[in-house]
Amino acid sequence: GESVGLHLPTLSVQEGDNSIINCAYSNSASDYFIWYKQESGKGPQFIIDIRSNMDKRQGQRVTVLLNKTVKHLSLQIAATQPGDSAVYFCAENRGSQGNLIFGKGTKLSVKP
């Protein structure tokens, strides 16, 4: 079935290193993607989004890359900080339905 999934369920990085969180999607009709950060006990927080007519978008310390050929999405966090520790979800929009489909999530742990 169609799904949005993540390659790695957990990721542990050293403070100051760069982090890369990956996401695979299977529906080529998806035209909009969002990364959310969810800290323990809180709701998901919008980080960055990208439309399917782009392959890269940068924010503050974060970059999202979209490879439509292989249906792959990644979130890069530069100079990872302890405050970046959270679960990260990618989400895709599948066009006419107007709803977001969330991936399974990756837990990022930052070691001091």
Place this chain on the structure above:
Amino acid sequence: DAMVIQNPRYQVTQFGKPVTLSCSQTLNHNVMYWYQQKSSQAPKLLFHYYDKDFNNEADTPDNFQSRRPNTSFCFLDIRSPGLGDAAMYLCATSRGRVTSGGIGTQYFGPGTRLTVL
């Protein structure tokens, strides 16, 4: 400063006893969503309102209902909670539908954690 507010943050109910969770927003957004999130899982959309237009997901049990009396408020009613309904319930809003890119960005509240005894 809170833009999407959920009350209560923690709710305990008994098996089979109806419960209502509330969500309010100060963003004046057109769309309001309810998600269910179980431990270590992704949020799962239950339904959403586009203005007064209710949109139910096909696999949302009839046990879950929603009301949106005005733009600012939206309620989730669980008519007969079962043990399997224990979860975090997230409310989200967006200015428009997700298909429109930026105006479809969803902003989430802090969630209500529901415990069913």
